[in-house]
Amino acid sequence: MIKKIAMTAILKTSKTLNIILWIAQGLLALTFLWAGFMKIFQPEELPFPWIKDNLGLVLATGLVDLLAGVGIVFPALLRIQPKLTIYAAYGILTLMIAASIFHVSRGEASDIGFNIIMALLAVLVAWGRQGKVPISSKNE
Numbered sequence: 001m002i003k004k005i006a007m008t009a010i011l012k013t014s015k016t017l018n019i020i021l022w023i024a025q026g027l028l029a030l031t032f033l034w035a036g037f038m039k040i041f042q043p044e045e046l047p048f049p050w051i052k053d054n055l056g057l058v059l060a061t062g063l064v065d066l067l068a069g070v071g072i073v074f075p076a077l078l079r080i081q082p083k084l085t086i087y088a089a090y091g092i093l094t095l096m097i098a099a100s101i102f103h104v105s106r107g108e109a110s111d112i113g114f115n116i117i118m119a120l121l122a123v124l125v126a127w128g129r130q131g132k133v134p135i136s137s138k139n140e
Contacts, residue, residue, distance in 0.1 A: 014133055021128040024121045025085070028092060029073040031118065036066030050106060061095075068092050072125065082135040089126035093119050 039062030043051050051058050071088030075081050096119035100112040129135060
């Protein structure tokens with residue numbers, strides 16, 4: 001009886017964590033897809049002062065943002081190489097650390113709150129999908 005109750009609690013926790021992870025993945029995907037499209041197609045519309053000084057960097061980070069937005073959701077959603085979602089989460093974490101360093105070096109330390117939130121969401125996804133609620137591929 002106790003084993004059954006414990007198993008039920010574990011399954012509920014796994015389902016809840018899975019939902020939380022999908023929400024985090026969705027937020028990351030929407031954010032990075034939006035940022036990527038804006039940086040590539042409408043950089044002049046973005047309010048960041050560094051954009052005018054570094055158009056090449058804007059385009060490069062726009063491409064990286066698009067890849068992050070696709071990579072954080074689609075491998076897991078399609079169940080084709082879902083471990084790529086974990087790699088995308090680590091990539092987002094690395095990108096957010098680099099962005100924070102960039103902003104601090106420009107005297108814009110007050111602007112890194114967003115980077116910290118995105119980094120924490122990426123850590124959550126990497127942690128959850130790596131061990132707590134992994135997604136298996138179609139072939140497994």
